[in-house]
Amino acid sequence: MDYQQHRVQLREISLNVMTAGDPDNPAIILLHGFPEFWYGWKRVADLLVERGFYCILPDQRGYNLSDTPFRVKSYRLRHLVDDIADLIAWTGRDRVFLAGHDWGAIVSWAFVSTYPELVEKVVIVNVPHPGTMRETLRQDRGQLRKSWYIFFFQLPLLPQLSLRLFNFRMLKRSLVGTSRPGTFPEDVLEDYVKSWKGNVRTMINWYRALIQYRSSLSWGRIDVPVLILWGKKDLFLSEGMASRSLDHCSDGELLLFDATHWILREEPDLVADHMSSFYTK
Numbered sequence: 001m002d003y004q005q006h007r008v009q010l011r012e013i014s015l016n017v018m019t020a021g022d023p024d025n026p027a028i029i030l031l032h033g034f035p036e037f038w039y040g041w042k043r044v045a046d047l048l049v050e051r052g053f054y055c056i057l058p059d060q061r062g063y064n065l066s067d068t069p070f071r072v073k074s075y076r077l078r079h080l081v082d083d084i085a086d087l088i089a090w091t092g093r094d095r096v097f098l099a100g101h102d103w104g105a106i107v108s109w110a111f112v113s114t115y116p117e118l119v120e121k122v123v124i125v126n127v128p129h130p131g132t133m134r135e136t137l138r139q140d141r142g143q144l145r146k147s148w149y150i151f152f153f154q155l156p157l158l159p160q161l162s163l164r165l166f167n168f169r170m171l172k173r174s175l176v177g178t179s180r181p182g183t184f185p186e187d188v189l190e191d192y193v194k195s196w197k198g199n200v201r202t203m204i205n206w207y208r209a210l211i212q213y214r215s216s217l218s219w220g221r222i223d224v225p226v227l228i229l230w231g232k233k234d235l236f237l238s239e240g241m242a243s244r245s246l247d248h249c250s251d252g253e254l255l256l257f258d259a260t261h262w263i264l265r266e267e268p269d270l271v272a273d274h275m276s277s278f279y280t281k
Contacts (some may be wrong), residue, residue: 001046006197008058012079016065017058017087021049024093026279029084033102033127033201035171037064037086037195040101044264047272053097053203053279058087060104064184064195075209078216080107081114088118097279099123101264103206106130112224114217121225123275126261128241131219136241143238148250153207160200168193168200178235179262215258219248226252226276229271231259253278 003196006017018038028048030041036058045055059066061083069075069099084107088096098119100108105127112122128136136143153159163171175184175192184192196203226249230242239256255274259266 001042001049003057008090008210010083010088010090011073013061013067013069013083015058015061015083015087017056019054019056020045021054022052023054025052025054025121026097027054027056027057027091027278028097028099028275029087031058031060031084031098031100031104032063033100033104033106034206035175035192035196036102037192038157039191039195040264041099043268044271044275048269048276051276053271053276056087056096057090057168058083059195060107062205063199070108072205072208072212075202076213076215077107077110077210080206081110081217084111085115085118094118095120097121099125099275100127101125102127102261109222110215110217112222112226113219116222116224117244119224121227121279123278124226124228124245125228125271126237126263128237129222129245131248132241132244136238136244140238143241146236146238150207150211154211159204163196163200163204168196171196175262179260180266183260183262183265222249223251225278227274228252228254229257229263229274230254231257231261231263231266233259234261236261 001020001021003018008015008017030045032040037059041057044056048055062068095118098108105124108122108124109129113118172189228242232239242254246254257263258265
C-alpha cells in the first residue's frame with residue numbers, strides 16, 4: 001500500500017501524518033496509543049483502503065516524527081483533543097469517521113464528548129470510557145494492580161531511564177510478552193525502537209499530564225454511534241469494563257475477540273471487516 005507523508009501545521013504544533021487511499025472516499029482518522037506510532041494501525045488501514053476508505057494516520061504529539069513539546073502540561077487531554085479538531089480542519093471535511101486504540105481511544109472518547117458534531121461514528125479499541133475506568137480503579141484492586149505502570153510513570157527521570165536501558169529492552173519485552181507469539185517480529189520492533197529514540201520522555205508525559213492536571217473537558221453521554229472492539233485476553237484492562245462502557249453511550253455496540261490488547265496486529269482482517277460494516281451501515 002502506498003502512503004503519502006504530510007507535515008500538518010496545527011494551532012500549537014505540527015504533526016507527521018500518513019495518508020492512504022483515494023481522498024474522495026469517506027475519511028477515517030486512526031489514532032495510535034502507547035508505545036506505538038502511526039504504524040500501529042497500518043495493517044488495518046491497508047485493508048480499510050481496499051474497502052473504499054481514505055485513511056489518515058497521525059503520529060500524535062510527543063511521538064515519532066511529530067513535534068514533541070517538553071512540558072508535561074502540553075499533554076493535557078484538552079490539547080490532545082484539539083489537535084484532532086485541527087487535523088479534521090486540515091482535511092477540509094465537515095465530519096469524519098474516527099477510531100482509536102489504547103491512548104488513541106482515550107482521545108477518541110474525549111473527542112466525541114467534546115466535538116460530537118465533527119464525527120459520524122467512532123470505533124474504540126480496548127480502552128474503556130474514562131468514567132468507567134475511574135469507577136473501576138476506585139473499586140477493583142485487581143485493575144489497580146494492572147495499572148501499576150501509570151503510577152510508576154509519575155516518578156521523575158526513573159521511568160524514561162528504565163525504558164531506554166539496553167536498547168529499550170523493557171518496552172520490547174512488554175509488547176512481546178503481552179501479545180500472541182509472532183505479533184511483534186524483530187524487524188517491527190526495530191521500527192518501534194527508531195520511533196522511541198529521543199521521545200520516551202514526551203510519550204510518558206501523556207500519563208503524567210493525566211494524573212497531574214484535572215481535565216477541563218465535560219464527560220456527558222456519548223451520542224455519536226460507538227463500536228467497541230475488545231480483545232478478551234488483554235493483560236492491562238479488565239474485560240468487564242468493556243460492557244460497562246456502553247452505559248455511557250446512547251448508541252453503543254460491543255464486539256469481543258479472542259485476542260490481546262494488540263488486536264490491531266493480531267486480527268487485522270476481523271477488525272477491518274467490523275469497522276467497515278459499522279461505518280457503512
